[in-house]
Amino acid sequence: MPDVAPVERALRGMVWPARSVLVFEASGIEAFDTGGAVVLYRALMEARRQGCEVSIEGLRSDYAQLMSLVSSNWAAMVAEVAPRSNGSERLKTAIGNHLVRMIRGLEFLGESATALVRLVAAPRRMRWRSCLNSLRLDGVNALPITGLLTFLIGVVIAYQGAEQLRKFGTNIFIVDLVGISLLREIAPLIAAILIAGRSGSAYAAQIGTMKVTEELDALQTFGLSPIELLVLPRVLALVVALPLLTAYADVLGVFGGMLIASNQLNVSFSAFLSRFEEAVALRHMLIGLGKAPFFAVIIALVGCYQGFQIRGGVDDVGRHTTISVVQSIFLVIIFDAICSILLNWWSL
Amino acid sequence: MDHPPPIGASSDQAEWPVIEVSHVSTRFGTAVVHQDVSLTVVRGEVFAIAGGNGCGKSTLLREIIGLLTPTTGTIRLLGTDSRQLTHSNGSPLHRRFGVMFQHGALFSSMTLAENVAVPLREHTPLSAEAIRDIVALKIALVGLPPDSAIKFPSELSGGMRRRAALARAIVMDPELLFLDEPTAGLDPIIAAGFDDLVLNLKRLLGLTVVMVTHDLDSLWRIADRVAVLGEGQVLGLGTMEALARSDDPVIRSYFHGPRGRAAHLNHSGRGLHRD
Numbered sequence: 001m002p003d004v005a006p007v008e009r010a011l012r013g014m015v016w017p018a019r020s021v022l023v024f025e026a027s028g029i030e031a032f033d034t035g036g037a038v039v040l041y042r043a044l045m046e047a048r049r050q051g052c053e054v055s056i057e058g059l060r061s062d063y064a065q066l067m068s069l070v071s072s073n074w075a076a077m078v079a080e081v082a083p084r085s086n087g088s089e090r091l092k093t094a095i096g097n098h099l100v101r102m103i104r105g106l107e108f109l110g111e112s113a114t115a116l117v118r119l120v121a122a123p124r125r126m127r128w129r130s131c132l133n134s135l136r137l138d139g140v141n142a143l144p145i146t147g148l149l150t151f152l153i154g155v156v157i158a159y160q161g162a163e164q165l166r167k168f169g170t171n172i173f174i175v176d177l178v179g180i181s182l183l184r185e186i187a188p189l190i191a192a193i194l195i196a197g198r199s200g201s202a203y204a205a206q207i208g209t210m211k212v213t214e215e216l217d218a219l220q221t222f223g224l225s226p227i228e229l230l231v232l233p234r235v236l237a238l239v240v241a242l243p244l245l246t247a248y249a250d251v252l253g254v255f256g257g258m259l260i261a262s263n264q265l266n267v268s269f270s271a272f273l274s275r276f277e278e279a280v281a282l283r284h285m286l287i288g289l290g291k292a293p294f295f296a297v298i299i300a301l302v303g304c305y306q307g308f309q310i311r312g313g314v315d316d317v318g319r320h321t322t323i324s325v326v327q328s329i330f331l332v333i334i335f336d337a338i339c340s341i342l343l344n345w346w347s348l
Numbered sequence: 349m350d351h352p353p354p355i356g357a358s359s360d361q362a363e364w365p366v367i368e369v370s371h372v373s374t375r376f377g378t379a380v381v382h383q384d385v386s387l388t389v390v391r392g393e394v395f396a397i398a399g400g401n402g403c404g405k406s407t408l409l410r411e412i413i414g415l416l417t418p419t420t421g422t423i424r425l426l427g428t429d430s431r432q433l434t435h436s437n438g439s440p441l442h443r444r445f446g447v448m449f450q451h452g453a454l455f456s457s458m459t460l461a462e463n464v465a466v467p468l469r470e471h472t473p474l475s476a477e478a479i480r481d482i483v484a485l486k487i488a489l490v491g492l493p494p495d496s497a498i499k500f501p502s503e504l505s506g507g508m509r510r511r512a513a514l515a516r517a518i519v520m521d522p523e524l525l526f527l528d529e530p531t532a533g534l535d536p537i538i539a540a541g542f543d544d545l546v547l548n549l550k551r552l553l554g555l556t557v558v559m560v561t562h563d564l565d566s567l568w569r570i571a572d573r574v575a576v577l578g579e580g581q582v583l584g585l586g587t588m589e590a591l592a593r594s595d596d597p598v599i600r601s602y603f604h605g606p607r608g609r610a611a612h613l614n615h616s617g618r619g620l621h622r623d
Contacts, residue, residue, distance in 0.1 A: 004478070077484035079494040314456050
């Protein structure tokens with residue numbers, strides 16, 4: 001097959017004298033495969049198109065069989081295949097798909113809400129085992145990475161603040177800086193973003209793979225609701241896990257800031273903690289922790305929803321996993337921004 | 349051409365063993381899959397590997413094509429130790445055989461035509477036009493409609509995917525074609541069509557076919573020789589007629605169960621009809 005290439009180039013470069021009688025002398029062909037047959041037949045047809053009278057002589061009988069194989073399939077080979085669709089049609093389907101996706105999203109939200117209501121009415125239906133498993137995988141196992149990251153963020157904020165505060169000799173305000181920014185905004189956001197990357201993507205991939213392997217269909221034939229079985233335990237697990245992770249992140253982040261404060265600004269641990277009590281109001285921590293369950297709902301629902309949207313095969317799993325992470329981080333930050341504006345409004 | 353022409357092989361090549369499996373044993377941990385399995389496949393035949401579920405048919409196939417390495421023993425594929433396939437990507441040997449996997453294994457990010465074109469594009473310097481023509485021929489040969497070429501695997505039915513996988517396996521005009529359960533899960537009409545297709549391709553392209561199958565109808569219709577695996581060994585090897593007369597209890601139960609008898613009757617009935 002690779003050796004056909006030079007022959008093909010030579011034949012394609014050939015200029016046939018118009019309306020002549022051509023005889024292809026084929027007795028010299030030593031090896032012939034379907035690739036060669038296709039190339040030779042293409043050349044014959046090309047010559048014929050230019051009005052030449054073409055014939056082949058001396059082709060071995062088994063090679064001739066291959067040629068007739070090509071000629072009998074030629075019509076199907078050159079059949080014009082209609083392109084998928086043109087520009088305006090594609091735009092229309094793109095808009096249509098977008099609308100369908102939005103409606104599906106709402107549908108999913110509604111189904112989850114009704115499933116939740118049904119569950120509240122009959123709490124014994126809750127899948128505690130699966131919920132606890134989720135709690136371990138998405139909460140407990142995320143402790144090391146969340147702790148390390150927020151600790152480092154605390155260190156970074158304290159370092160940057162130390163530079164500025166030292167200029168004014170207001171070293172003690174490092175406590176306000178680290179305390180308020182971490183408790184109120186940064187720790188909940190870092191925890192949420194980590195969990196979106198860690199667990200939201202896993203939800204999409206798990207549910208998507210179950211869809212591809214028809215496990216979801218199997219559940220449905222047993223009269224079981226995939227939402228009740230797969231979505232609600234995960235949502236509930238994250239709603240519990242994320243505030244706890246945030247509180248843990250608060251502690252480690254502030255600890256990181258405290259280390260740098262004593263190291264760079266000579267603010268001792270005891271001075272830091274006593275200032276912390278007066279400077280950082282409880283509401284900052286409560287606001288931070290209060291946002292966490294909402295972040296959790298966003299991350300879990302987006303992850304599961306993207307999992308259910310997977311249609312085709314393996315390719316789709318990867319695509320929707322990516323979408324789930326991007327979308328949940330996007331929505332988390334939007335929600336956070338709205339919270340900031342509203343809270344500022346109410347001067348909290 | 350770096351290999352003998354696919355058709356018109358001279359008669360002394362006809363008996364040349366294309367695959368030699370000698371004294372192969374395979375163990376996964378403590379589980380013994382094969383114990384001293386030996387067999388040869390000669391040029392131009394349709395060789396079937398049969399046996400019950402879990403008897404190591406697919407494992408043997410994967411060892412022959414170099415995806416797995418046997419624990420002990422050697423396998424020679426077209427005169428080369430198939431262990432070389434495991435560690436060398438793109439060796440010339442890879443171009444000389446085609447494999448059709450059980451579930452098609454089509455690349456889901458590519459259209460059918462792109463899937464079929466992969467070996468041509470990677471292994472030959474052919475122009476895009478020539479590749480398009482050859483791909484179109486192979487798609488037509490396996491009986492897929494021309495408009496399926498631009499479809500993605502997820503848009504094809506199971507039978508069409510199987511055909512597309514076959515088109516991809518034969519696109520390089522390989523000397524050797526491996527089929528892993530080609531007719532499993534196909535309806536009887538399509539399965540019979542598939543058998544005819546394999547026979548046709550074998551005749552036209554001069555293929556040697558090695559297939560793993562459970563399908564007794566296929567075995568009767570297209571297999572020249574059959575190796576029955578069981579208990580980690582080759583329990584019987586020969587034509588279907590010879591195996592059907594075997595006294596081995598496992599082979600008897602395999603070929604003389606209710607389905608085996610029906611397939612046999614069906615086959616001999618058809619044979620009579622043809623005469």
